[in-house]
Amino acid sequence: MKLYVYDHCPFCVKARSIFGLKRIPFELVIMLNDDEATPSRMIGKKMAPILEHDGRFIPESMDIVAHIDAMTNDAVLVGPRNPRIAQWIDDATSALYPLAMPRWAASGMTEFATPQARATFTRNKEAIIGSFADNLAKSGDYIAYLDKHLQSLDKLIQSPDAVNGVLSEDDIHLFACLRALSIVRGITYPTAVSAYRMRMAARTGVDLHDESAA
Ligand SMILES: N[C@@H](CCC(=O)N[C@@H](CS)C(=O)NCC(=O)O)C(=O)O
Numbered sequence: 001m002k003l004y005v006y007d008h009c010p011f012c013v014k015a016r017s018i019f020g021l022k023r024i025p026f027e028l029v030i031m032l033n034d035d036e037a038t039p040s041r042m043i044g045k046k047m048a049p050i051l052e053h054d055g056r057f058i059p060e061s062m063d064i065v066a067h068i069d070a071m072t073n074d075a076v077l078v079g080p081r082n083p084r085i086a087q088w089i090d091d092a093t094s095a096l097y098p099l100a101m102p103r104w105a106a107s108g109m110t111e112f113a114t115p116q117a118r119a120t121f122t123r124n125k126e127a128i129i130g131s132f133a134d135n136l137a138k139s140g141d142y143i144a145y146l147d148k149h150l151q152s153l154d155k156l157i158q159s160p161d162a163v164n165g166v167l168s169e170d171d172i173h174l175f176a177c178l179r180a181l182s183i184v185r186g187i188t189y190p191t192a193v194s195a196y197r198m199r200m201a202a203r204t205g206v207d208l209h210d211e212s213a214a
Helices: 010-022 037-043 061-071 083-105 115-129 132-137 139-156 169-181 191-204
Strands: 002-005 027-030 050-053 056-059
Touching (some): 010 191, 037 050, 056 061, 132 139, 139 191
Parallel strands (some): 002 027
Antiparallel strands (some): 050 056
């Protein structure tokens, strides 16, 4: 199985996570951000993640998660969901992307290995959130908001192994969000959130960006 991704992409982290949680081997292919041909050949448009399995192409991160979790008779995402986790992620998103996108664009990630690839990402994302410089200038406010917001997440985490005690889709979504946030330097992670993100990184095999955070 081959999983085509961008390293920064939270949707791709969701797809990557299930392989790690189930210890199923796969080949990770990181596409250049201006490579339209590779994804278009598989699914007719530029989008990641894409799973190639037995000559079939599956787009949509949560379809990939469901496909891999159902592949063997030891499904892992069997726990209950808590609507407050989805709400927490929704509320985090408005601050997450303005913080993360300019930092991803300046990072050494593989999808930005050429100036053209980096320029494509910058052009496409600035069209959505506005100038990266303007967003970076507001970092302090966004970080203050998220620091406070993370305090409320801390109270919702039941175990470092699973936000609701038993692994569920909430963990896939929440870890993807926290991994995206890891590119931002200066975030204060409360105790339970800190333990959770480290444990999930180890279990999923998806590295946090703490070392390259900016
Ligand atoms: N609903 C899709 C969303 C995937 C998505 O938005 N991926 C982004 C990367 S984070 C993408 O490929 N956007 C097009 C682009 O970057 O050109 C999923 O869950 O897989």
